[in-house]
Amino acid sequence: MLKPGAYSSFPAVALMLLACSSETGSPGAGGGGAGPTSGGAGGADASAGSGETASTGSTSNDGGSSSSGTTGDSTGGASPAGGGGTGTGGAETPTGNPSPGCGKSGRPQSGTVTVDNDHIYTFPDSYDGNTPLPLLMGFHACGNPIDQFINLTRGSAFEAEYVRAVGRSSDRGGCWNYGNDIAKVLKIYDDLMDNYCIDMDRVFATGHSSGAQMIVQILAHKSDAEHMRFRAVAPVAASDYGALQVSVPVMYIQGKNDTVRGGDGASTVARFRTANGCEMSSTPYSEVMGCQSSGKAVNPGCVSYSGCSEPTIWCSHDDPAYSNTSHGVPCFAIQAMYDFFTELP
Template identity: 90%
Template sequence: MTVDNDHIYTFPDSYDGRAPFPLLVGFHACGNPIDQFINLTRGSAFETEYVRAVGRSSDSGGCWNYNNDIAKVLRTYDDLMNNYCIDMDRVFATGHSSGAQMIVQILAHRSDAEHMNFKAVAPVAASDYGALQVPMPVMYIQGTNDTVRGGDGASTVARFRTANMCQMSSTPYSEVMGCQSSGKTVNPGCVSYSGCSEPTIWCSHDDPAYSNTSHGVPCFAIQAMYDFFTNMP
């Protein structure tokens, strides 16, 4: 279902409005189309097992602005909960760049974070917007040499680690497999932090994609997100 310049919902063929389905909410990056995450998840298990919902930012340049866009995001969420058969306990979010920043900003505002009630999130190349107000299972993904962000996302990861009461120590997270991108074998570089109240995974990868900036959604990300989300208890 598409509402021009506002949002798109897609439903698996097996959706009949009776059995609740998990929901994937996707936030596009600056300059990317509204259906960025529809396209990225096409042919994946997200397409056949999840309702997918993506919205368009209000900014003319295609970037998300928290103050301008949060009301629309909450309205779209309420529409899905009130009018479709969604498992309210299995709402997941991902976003890229500006869209990932929108997720982080939602989590930095307690009332909005509690309203959206995400089960887990997987932001790709976000930024630090201050302390997160709720604990949150996370798979945080960012290039080790992200030249757009000018860093690897360590400060953003630290916000999740604090919210989830993690220790500083971590162990390799081998559940994420390598892949091929731009003629390179990509190392996902994922670790799992110890002692956390919620699963906290950081994938500091070396995929050069997105015009060789390492700022893009890496080749392993969609499958890794699906596995992470679907295995949530």
């Protein structure tokens, strides 16, 4: 278990959405880009403006590589994938903080709930409707299908242990726009809590580019952040949208030479560092394992900040994924996110 002040040394075993409005293999004009250095023409709110398709592994024109899988047009590829005691009453008390939906129903047919062009929920084999499970909310990037994040985590421990929920942005697969989309995101969250068995103390979020920007903006709005109560987040290549209104454990991931964002994400990291009361000093965070991408041995480049109220990790990596812009989801991300989330107390 982690303890305050010891975040740089907690153990771990060894995440997703991609960017953009144009399904080409190189940056192009996009429908967003409210961040400081986003790739395309500015949109109404926050989106990445580069043309990216999703793929995996070591393929170079991908926005979301992971450790294994096949390349696909605008799809995120696959990544690597209690005993009862004695006593009266008979029923075992569920662990975790059960949502109001616990006990309402069992596992949905085929373990999936789909509302076309709106959202998809997936439930692991272990889901029984009574024992609260952790939730992973994923935010797709511009130009990617709703199931892109589900594909990225296919075969991983997230699929086996977490309820996964993905929604579609209001422009049907384009960039997330906070003003247009926050009501939908809150509705999805409330639906999950009210009708399914979720551990309300273990709600996690990840996303890439436009999807990561959406997460950062939620954290910059106090009422929304407090409503969703993320236990931790792992944005990949987001942007700086001002002061964050809550402290939250974070693993922030961005290529150190991200040409779509125009840098390594230092200004965004600074917002998390301030919100979490961190010192400027950091130590190497070697728990994240390296990987291979595009024929290159990738250095995750992770550090852990000192003195934080919540774990604050920055992975400034050198994965060349996505046409050498370093804007893609790096090959180590899925496993690193899972380990980070799992080791939290």
